[in-house]
Amino acid sequence: MRIMANQLEDREIVKRITNGEDPVFAVLIRSTEGLVAQIMFKMVPNAEDRKDLAQDVYLKVYRHIRDFRCHCKLSTWVASIAYNTCYNYLEKKKLILPDNLSTAENPGNDLLEKMANRFIDFSTNESLANLFRSELADVLEQAISRLPQVYATLITLFHYQELSYEEIMEITGLPEGTLKNYLFRARKALKTYILLNYKQEDL
Amino acid sequence: MSEAHLSEKEIQAFAIDQAHSPVHWTTHVNQCITCQHSVATYKLIFHEIKQQPAVAFDFDLAKLVVAQLPKPKAIGSSVLLMVLSWLTFLALSFGAVCYVLRGQFFNFIVTEPLINLLIVISASLLFLGLLLDVWMKFQEKIKVIDHIKLQH
Numbered sequence: 001m002r003i004m005a006n007q008l009e010d011r012e013i014v015k016r017i018t019n020g021e022d023p024v025f026a027v028l029i030r031s032t033e034g035l036v037a038q039i040m041f042k043m044v045p046n047a048e049d050r051k052d053l054a055q056d057v058y059l060k061v062y063r064h065i066r067d068f069r070c071h072c073k074l075s076t077w078v079a080s081i082a083y084n085t086c087y088n089y090l091e092k093k094k095l096i097l098p099d100n101l102s103t104a105e106n107p108g109n110d111l112l113e114k115m116a117n118r119f120i121d122f123s124t125n126e127s128l129a130n131l132f133r134s135e136l137a138d139v140l141e142q143a144i145s146r147l148p149q150v151y152a153t154l155i156t157l158f159h160y161q162e163l164s165y166e167e168i169m170e171i172t173g174l175p176e177g178t179l180k181n182y183l184f185r186a187r188k189a190l191k192t193y194i195l196l197n198y199k200q201e202d203l
Numbered sequence: 204m205s206e207a208h209l210s211e212k213e214i215q216a217f218a219i220d221q222a223h224s225p226v227h228w229t230t231h232v233n234q235c236i237t238c239q240h241s242v243a244t245y246k247l248i249f250h251e252i253k254q255q256p257a258v259a260f261d262f263d264l265a266k267l268v269v270a271q272l273p274k275p276k277a278i279g280s281s282v283l284l285m286v287l288s289w290l291t292f293l294a295l296s297f298g299a300v301c302y303v304l305r306g307q308f309f310n311f312i313v314t315e316p317l318i319n320l321l322i323v324i325s326a327s328l329l330f331l332g333l334l335l336d337v338w339m340k341f342q343e344k345i346k347v348i349d350h351i352k353l354q355h
């Protein structure tokens with residue numbers, strides 16, 4: 001019988017894994033590896049290292065699953081182990097990017113206006129919108145990859161995974177004020193990068 | 204327009220959750236082209252982040268991890284074997300001593316009843332002590348095995 005993760009409560013999953021039901025642990029891996037991948041792809045640039053670390057994350061989850069307390073979701077707890085494993089790896093390898101987000105550069109109102117007009121054009125010209133979107137997707141990807149890893153991860157967790165501040169605080173261990181400040185700086189850096197990129201390309 | 208522009212923080216908050224923003228922000232943004240552009244740019248960025256393709260591992264993570272999980276050991280049978288070994292050892296030792304000292308042993312029982320009683324009591328206590336020791340060690344080992352099982 002195939003076991004579906006959403007049919008099992010977190011408490012039940014933990015109980016069955018501690019009782020040695022390996023197939024239930026496989027279900028837990030499959031239901032959370034998407035979130036873990038989002039974190040790892042933002043924090044660990046090397047694919048081979050990611051492969052080792054991903055296994056390391058779930059072996060840690062298995063070893064410590066008895067320590068799981070139900071004050072947060074099991075997926076959030078797994079994600080926090082992934083985040084901390086990646087963070088320790090970055091620290092050990094001295095790979096943490098410096099917080100070099102310059103806020104001095106102001107793209108100016110004319111660029112903002114052009115960018116916003118493109119956005120408004122979405123509804124009137126579909127082919128233009130598609131072209132613009134594919135360009136923008138590339139520029140955005142570059143912009144995110146230039147952010148310090150922690151900032152890129154926070155942006156992904158908040159805007160892509162749509163996690164709440166509480167869940168992201170649980171995963172990263174960051175205090176609320178710091179988390180909000182990092183997110184603010186990261187969003188502003190993305191906006192600045194994208195606008196300046198369009199300036200260079202003579203939007 | 205009486206109010207100053209929204210701050211960058213307010214613009215971001217407005218772009219994320221317009222519905223729950225203060226009314227005076229909405230009033231201002233509706234009247235201010237600069238703030239409208241700023242809000243639209245953020246909305247575009249947030250929209251585009253959500254459209255990014257999902258990343259995924261290009262290997263079967265569950266299969267790799269499950270293959271590395273420790274295999275459960277047959278705890279019950281190994282402990283039972285240990286207890287039986289102990290009992291066999293004690294029985295054989297007792298039998299061997301009886302066999303070697305069979306002549307003196309029976310004479311002794313008949314001639315020195317008080318000392319015999321003391322010997323029997325001491326031997327029984329010793330035997331019970333050994334049994335108790337075996338039982339306590341057995342409990343300790345079970346605890347250790349349980350702990351190791353949970354650690355993995």
Ligand SMILES: [Zn+2]
Nearest residue numbers: 208209235238
């Ligand atoms: Zn304004």
